[in-house]
Amino acid sequence: MTVEIISIGTELLLGQIVDTNAAWLSARLAEVGIEVYRRTTVGDNLMRIVAALREALERADGVIAIGGLGPTDDDLTREAFANIMGEPLVLDASEAERLKAFFAARGRTITERQLRQAMRPASAQPIPNPNGTAPGLYAEWNGKLMFALPGPPNEFVPMATNAVLPRLAERTGGRVIRSRVLRLCGIGESDAEAQLSDLIQSENPTLAPLAKLGEVHFRITARADSPDLAEHMIAQMEHAVRERLGAFIFGVDETTLEQVVVQHLIEAGQSLAVAESCTGGLLGHRITSVPGSSEVFLGGVISYSNALKEALLGVPRSVLETHGAVSEPTARAMAEGARERLGSWWGIGITGIAGPSGGTPDKPVGLVYIGVSDPTATVVKSQVFPGDRATVKYRATQYALWLLYQGVKQGGCDSLLQP
Incomplete structure (x- = not known):
């Protein structure tokens, strides 16, 4: 199963904030066997968001949009989903009541601007947000899965963990993607790659070189029907790499020199x-x-x-x-x-x-x-x-x-x- 990630926000394009959400999500999707072939960043413009969603849905089995669900005029993800699905936005009664209670508990009266966070495409479902005001969205449209989550990490991470990843994992039948990174020093990338050229041609598991400052990394990635099988495949490839370049390997994954x-x-x-x-x-x-x-x-x-x-x-x-x-x-x-x-x-x-x-x-x-x-x-x-x-x-x-x-x-x- 393939999913594309679309990060929404002009602040991302201006470099004012770093998109840690997409990196975190890519790693978690791999753990449940979801392939991510493309990630896109788009600004706060309705037509460009719609175009990005449409293109992603033509290529992938699903899309996860991050950001653009707040109460301001430039939060346009709801409208973009409705545009794609050809449905009107409707007020979700339960989310509206939750928002009213949220503001009442703080001695405030909810405004129409705040209430628009409870709007959703007619056939979409809200994803509860336990740490903020903006609910997420989930929809199945034309055989594709569509998710939208708010951008603040303290809201995004638990919602993705509790609502998005379990739904996607059900679709993979237990298939997983696992990776391990071998860290080398004392040898250049081209020299190391030359000694592993035949292994780099492997399709599953794959072996990919990554140049780092003062180091060379080789990432082994296996796709399998179970975690144990994936780990076994990785271990076999790691053994083959160590037979050739073991003298230069000092660590694995996050281990530093x-x-x-x-x-x-x-x-x-x-x-x-x-x-x-x-x-x-x-x-x-x-x-x-x-x-x-x-x-x-x-x-x-x-x-x-x-x-x-x-x-x-x-x-x-x-x-x-x-x-x-x-x-x-x-x-x-x-x-x-x-x-x-x-x-x-x-x-x-x-x-x-x-x-x-x-x-x-x-x-x-x-x-x-x-x-x-x-x-x-x-x-x-x-x-x-x-x-x-x-x-x-x-x-x-x-x-x-x-x-x-x-x-x-x-x-x-x-x-x-x-x-």
């Missing part, structure tokens, strides 16, 4: 300290965003100036004068200084040029040196990251976390010395 780093440090009983220059504390922020990180993270030094690199981390003045703040020897000394002066097992040092200015032909914007140190060795890697200042900073912390993850997982920093 900092989460797995903290977990590996806890399991190894090892601590961490960081020294940051160009990232300005971002690495420490990401680590301390993980619950339980206090078990392993001792702290960090934001040594933006050369004077603090020397005073707090023990970076030799001769290194700074000879090689500069952005250099392999400085990153090495920062990592070792963080580890030795803060008393941790692992130390990380990051120094670079985040931009947009400060680059030279020898040291361009985006150049970052990352040092990783433990009692066995110190390793320094360099990268030239593309992007604006915020992107360079994020990519630098991502690469630092990836190097640390590899070192902890493989038993020591000396493992990073291998090509």
